Amino acid sequence: MEDNQFTPEPRRIQISAEEAAEVQARFFAQVYGWMAAGLGLTGGIAMFASTSPELINFVFGTPFVFLGLIILELVVVGFLSARIFDWSLGKVQAAFVGYAMLNGVTLSCVFLAYTSSSIASTFFVTAGTFGVMSLFGYFTKADLSGWGKLLSMAVIGLVIAMLVNFFFNNPVVEIITSFVGVLIFTALAAYDTQKLKMLALLGITEGEEVSNKASILGALTLYLDFVNLFLFLLRIFGRRR
Template structure:
């Protein structure tokens, strides 16, 4: 190898290392936002479940109140706002909406404390966290292009949503079991897919454009947060002990 070839190889190595550090820094920022949102949701859910006044506003012996359904609709509105219009917002507003969404979601998640034992919720959370970590690491380091699987997963997710709506009227326990199994598989796949997508995005986005960089990290955190929460809820149906 001549000196010129050696210099080119060395330069390529430096560029590769710089790119890897850039990707790692971006993913770390995404995980930071996601972890903060999970903490807020978990704390809010526990606090709400232990506040009789809040529970009475959201639930009655016959079922959820109007406020509970209003919070669900509000959550959906916030997700659509962040997903579709985050780059039209200021960074402060985008951050506030994301954190407020995690707070509202925590309030609605309080119902799991009414249905399942605290020990089973805790154990399922740690199993979810471990699964998330393993699958996310796979998505980050795998050389397999998961793009084609992403399209399949999104189509399967639409099918699950349709099945959930149908089963509201059918109340079929077997269909509910199938939905739960498929739901776990879908969100395990989406964790890997979203992680790989965010890694690729981390190689393209300019860290010096602070506002755009942070907004993209928040949007990525929202995707992984939703993956985590949904995986947790589906696993809870299998692993949770009813009260």
């Protein structure tokens, strides 16, 4: 649940609107391609892991293993977001793929807790919602930059509320946080997409390799928005086994 900071900022350049649109279109093709690959890999690993009793017992049978994997995921995302422009392109790609696989292992619990039909239907609802908001963020002329601080504070508040409710296990609070989570990550899909449009121009000022790294950073950002939106929607609409 992170609002990634995009660095470095592209230098000011003189470019026509048509050229900028072409650059952004190519950039987003890469972003959505990496994002789709990451989601597909995560889903495939999650499905496979959920059918392996040995793996499930190893990951969820010992709380320290599952907690360790979650911490490792946070570390990978943190390093990838902060050091992506310092690493080689191959290392960046490997880190993204590794994170998607690792997340698949931890998300295998979804297939154990919810029915396959509700997972599938929620996925399509998520895809539709995310797609509409991402397109809105891409094409809107409104400046969404003012959403940034508000959404960051909302994410922090949401995490605190969920941690507190972990101990109290209040079903009303769980429903409220689920709906709030849907609203936050729906908004983040639009906000992050618009923010990525500026990052797309790095390819002109910094070169193709930096642009390729930036596209993976963008894919990671939207991937996180999608996965969190899916999980919150699943808490609302999912049918438990």
